[in-house]
Amino acid sequence: MDKLVLAKEGVFPVVKDHKGNRLTDQPKTGIELPGTIQGEGKLAGVPSLFIRLSSCNLRCIWQMEDGSFCRCDTTYASFHPDHILEFSADEVFDWVSYNLGAIRHVVLTGGEPLLQKKPLAKLCQRLKEELGVHLTLESNGSLFDAEVAKWIDLFSISPKLSNSTPNAEKLAHYRLKEAGPYKFHEQKRLNLEALQAYIDLTQNGKKQLQFKFVAGKTDDYHEIQKDFLNQLHNWKSEDILLMPLGATREEIAKSSPLVLEMAIRHGWRFSPRVHIELFGSKSGV
Numbered sequence: 646m647d648k649l650v651l652a653k654e655g656v657f658p659v660v661k662d663h664k665g666n667r668l669t670d671q672p673k674t675g676i677e678l679p680g681t682i683q684g685e686g687k688l689a690g691v692p693s694l695f696i697r698l699s700s701c702n703l704r705c706i707w708q709m710e711d712g713s714f715c716r717c718d719t720t721y722a723s724f725h726p727d728h729i730l731e732f733s734a735d736e737v738f739d740w741v742s743y744n745l746g747a748i749r750h751v752v753l754t755g756g757e758p759l760l761q762k763k764p765l766a767k768l769c770q771r772l773k774e775e776l777g778v779h780l781t782l783e784s785n786g787s788l789f790d791a792e793v794a795k796w797i798d799l800f801s802i803s804p805k806l807s808n809s810t811p812n813a814e815k816l817a818h819y820r821l822k823e824a825g826p827y828k829f830h831e832q833k834r835l836n837l838e839a840l841q842a843y844i845d846l847t848q849n850g851k852k853q854l855q856f857k858f859v860a861g862k863t864d865d866y867h868e869i870q871k872d873f874l875n876q877l878h879n880w881k882s883e884d885i886l887l888m889p890l891g892a893t894r895e896e897i898a899k900s901s902p903l904v905l906e907m908a909i910r911h912g913w914r915f916s917p918r919v920h921i922e923l924f925g926s927k928s929g930v
């Protein structure tokens with residue numbers, strides 16, 4: 646069976662390793678307990694354990710309203726997935742079990758978790774059948790996999806707008822070359838078929854959905870409406886969330902007023918990014 650490739654935090658925050666041995670380092674939350682809270686979306690504030698999978702098929706770099714640039718807040722899992730951990734689905738399951746405590750929510754995040762759909766499906770099945778936890782899948786929405794989807798309770802999908810595309814100016818700013826995933830970002834970011842599959846799967850109310858659009862420019866509303874929502878059917882207004890662009894407190898403070906106004910004007914939900922407010926932009930929290 647294929648191994649799961651995890652980013653440097655693996656399962657986090659934890660107090661025990663995948664064999665159940667107590668770790669000497671305190672969790673990065675500063676709390677002597679495993680777990681943190683979900684920082685974004687409908688479940689913001691809910692105690693959760695995270696599993697961060699390595700690698701992404703996209704390379705998001707945004708431009709903010711004031712012209713400054715801002716890129717993916719987990720570059721170590723997407724742009725430079727070099728510091729990795731490899732474990733079988735069973736080992737990751739054990740790692741979660743040793744650290745679950747009173748937590749009932751597990752979040753599968755990345756990177757893009759669906760790049761590892763086969764071992765991921767096995768892990769999700771065990772987490773669901775043996776531990777009965779609530780599973781959230783965080784995905785960029787460019788992929789869909791029915792085997793993984795079977796076990797998921799909340800699809801937290803963050804479709805990427807054209808402002809995320811790494812154009813020549815952005816690449817030059819970060820001294821990056823237009824090759825590999827940078828080159829293919831634009832053609833991969835929008836997969837209407839996958840987005841519709843998520844909507845269809847959540848119609849009977851047994852599974853939940855949120856489309857979390859990262860917004861930071863005045864024009865973003867029109868693109869969300871024209872390129873996404875007008876092309877999809879049966880979506881519910883309550884499942885459309887706007888999240889302020891930014892990887893740091895300062896960047897989020899800059900984009901929040903515009904996004905807040907957009908949310909109120911169009912009746913969409915504003916998603917906070919509580920973990921950044923509480924812990925800053927560090928990883929593993």
Ligand code: SF4
Pocket residue numbers: 701702703704705717718719720722723724755756757785805
């Ligand atoms: S899709 Fe998400 S993980 Fe991938 S590059 Fe964009 S922001 Fe980063």
